[in-house]
Amino acid sequence: MNGADPTNPHPMAGFPQVCFIKNTVRNPNIIVGDYSYYDDPEDAENFERNVLYHFPFIGDKLIIGRFCAIARGAKFIMNGANHKLSGVSTYPFYIFGNGWETVMPKPGELPYKGDTVIGNDVWIGYEALIMPGVKIGNGAIVSSRSVVVADVPPYTIVGGNPAKPIKQRFDPGIVARLEALAWWDWPAEKITRHLPLIVSGDTEALLRVAAD
Secondary structure: OOOOOOOOOOOOOOOOOEEEHHHOOOOOOEEEOOOOEEEOOOOOOOHHHHEEOOOOOOOOOEEEOOOOEEOOOOEEEOHHHOOOOOOOOOOOHHHHOOOHHHHOOOOOOOOOOOOEEEOOOOEEOOOOEEOOOOEEOOOOEEOOOOEEOOOEOOOEEEEOOOOEEEEEOOOHHHHHHHHHHOHHHOOHHHHHHOHHHHOOOOHHHHHHHOOO
16 A cells, blocks of 8 residues: 555545545646645535636646645635736726727736745645745645735745744755655655654654665
């Protein structure tokens, strides 16, 4: 046995509220790694409803790494939510046509923050809100109902509105070594073999066995 089947949308028998996201998303601009799950008792397979203002003509991507845990109601605001800021009014007159399309913003006039990227082994709490273009590093934790407006460093706990760093999970030297280790990219057999160390706090022991 080498853990859950990453191709099974509902890997916990009798518990359909947990869903491996990769198996259910259809939008090509949402890219999700193996084992990352969404936990929601109401239609866990419809994770895409939490990715808002994600219009295909804009082309921005939501990228989520492997082994992420995303709680119910977490939302991702994409670049399509942005309005032009340089005018007297921010109202999007042009979307209604009938002569108002003449003020359609020119390329580059709408704010664009790029792709939203969630690293590996990230835990996003209940009803957290991730804003456009945010990068959340590997091993980070986002507290419930946080509003994340800026990048989150690896292995950092953030919370609040706007979210601020609360705690660094490990010393910077350990973080650098864990990022280089990248256990989330190991084959399932190797993860299973070293699982007791992966879930323990003994980072030195995990780093020592990484080469086998």
